[in-house]
Amino acid sequence: MEDRSLIRVGAGFGLVGAAIAVVANLLHPRTPVEADTVWFGVIADSTVWNFVHFLIGVAILFVLAGLIALARYVRDTPGSGWGTITLIVGVAGSAVALVHTGIDGFAFKAVAERWADAGRPGDGAVYELVQAMDAISGGLFNVFNGTLLGLVPVLGGVTALRSGVFAGWVGVVAIIGGAIGVALDVYGTLGGELSPFASNAVLTAGALLATIWAIAINWTMFTASTERAEVVEPRTA
Numbered sequence: 001m002e003d004r005s006l007i008r009v010g011a012g013f014g015l016v017g018a019a020i021a022v023v024a025n026l027l028h029p030r031t032p033v034e035a036d037t038v039w040f041g042v043i044a045d046s047t048v049w050n051f052v053h054f055l056i057g058v059a060i061l062f063v064l065a066g067l068i069a070l071a072r073y074v075r076d077t078p079g080s081g082w083g084t085i086t087l088i089v090g091v092a093g094s095a096v097a098l099v100h101t102g103i104d105g106f107a108f109k110a111v112a113e114r115w116a117d118a119g120r121p122g123d124g125a126v127y128e129l130v131q132a133m134d135a136i137s138g139g140l141f142n143v144f145n146g147t148l149l150g151l152v153p154v155l156g157g158v159t160a161l162r163s164g165v166f167a168g169w170v171g172v173v174a175i176i177g178g179a180i181g182v183a184l185d186v187y188g189t190l191g192g193e194l195s196p197f198a199s200n201a202v203l204t205a206g207a208l209l210a211t212i213w214a215i216a217i218n219w220t221m222f223t224a225s226t227e228r229a230e231v232v233e234p235r236t237a
Contacts, residue, residue, distance in 0.1 A: 007069045007221050014066020014218035017059045018211050024055040025207060030200050037122060040130050043109055044116035053105020057098055060148070064094045066218045067152070070159065073221050079163030086155040093147030100140035108133045145203070146185035153178030153210040160217060170216045177209025 029046045031038055043049055071087040074080055108130075115121070115130040157174030160166040184203060 003072055007073050007224070010065045010069025010072070011218040011221035013062040014069060014214060015222060017062025017064075017066060018214040018218065020055050020062065021059040021207075021214075022211060024052050024059060025204070027052045027055075031196060036131065036134065037120060040112050040115055040134070041120060044112040044120075046109075049109050050105060053101050056105065057101045060094050060097050060101065063148075063214060064090055066214060066221075067091075067156075069221055070156065070217060073224070074159055074163040074165060077163040077165060079159045079161075079165075082155060082159040082162050086152060086159050089147055089155060090152045093144065093152055096140060097144040097148050100137065100144045103133070103140060104137040108137050142185055142188065145181050149203075149207055149210055150178050150181030150185060153213055154182065156213060156217070160213075166217055166220055170213055170220075173209050173216070174213035177206045177211075177213060180206030180209070 027048055029042050029049065029052075031042050067087045067090040071083040074083040111130050111133045115126045118124075118126045121127050153174040155178075157171040157178060159171075160174060161168065161171035180202060184199070184206070
């Protein structure tokens with residue numbers, strides 16, 4: 001496969017992945033209430049929980065294809081090294097994100113439904129089990145958020161700025177969006193605690209900026225000229 005085809009196909013998948021991520025984010029249930037039992041009830045009662053997380057899993061894989069295209073697209077520019085590092089972190093983050101999506105979207109849902117069937121108790125073995133699932137899901141999400149929604153946009157923003165083949169605002173938007181994701185992780189690690197409403201708002205803002213970056217770079221790569229994407233093979237003597 002030519003580089004031109006690889007870049008266009010990868011960018012196309014990246015665009016679709018970003019669109020799916022937006023839809024999944026809009027459909028994902030939320031609550032401004034902090035109580036564990038309220039959140040567990042939201043998960044147990046949701047009729048779209050499994051489907052939303054299926055969409056998230058698909059989006060992760062498609063966005064990863066876009067990162068592969070990005071690393072290839074900038075390989076002959078000053079941003080080449082940054083593009084490679086972005087891809088490596090993206091692969092690691094995607095692996096964790098897929099594990100989180102499976103646990104949060106399917107295993108956690110099954111346990112929450114079992115808890116609901118038991119009468120939604122505030123203590124006991126079933127309650128301890130659903131709390132354990134919540135802790136596992138939360139830990140994986142912190143890594144997911146810090147890498148795929150944090151470091152990857154920051155590194156991708158630097159890649160965009162260093163490569164010189166994207167509009168300047170694209171890199172800035174990515175760095176700001178990614179910095180929000182990283183800041184949330186650092187704040188939580190240091191013991192800080194935002195209200196569910198505030199954390200949802202801040203997280204959504206960062207994810208939105210990262211999504212704008214993903215759409216912008218993939219659209220640029222998808223519509224790029226043949227000369228930019230095609231690699232000229234050296235002549236043989």
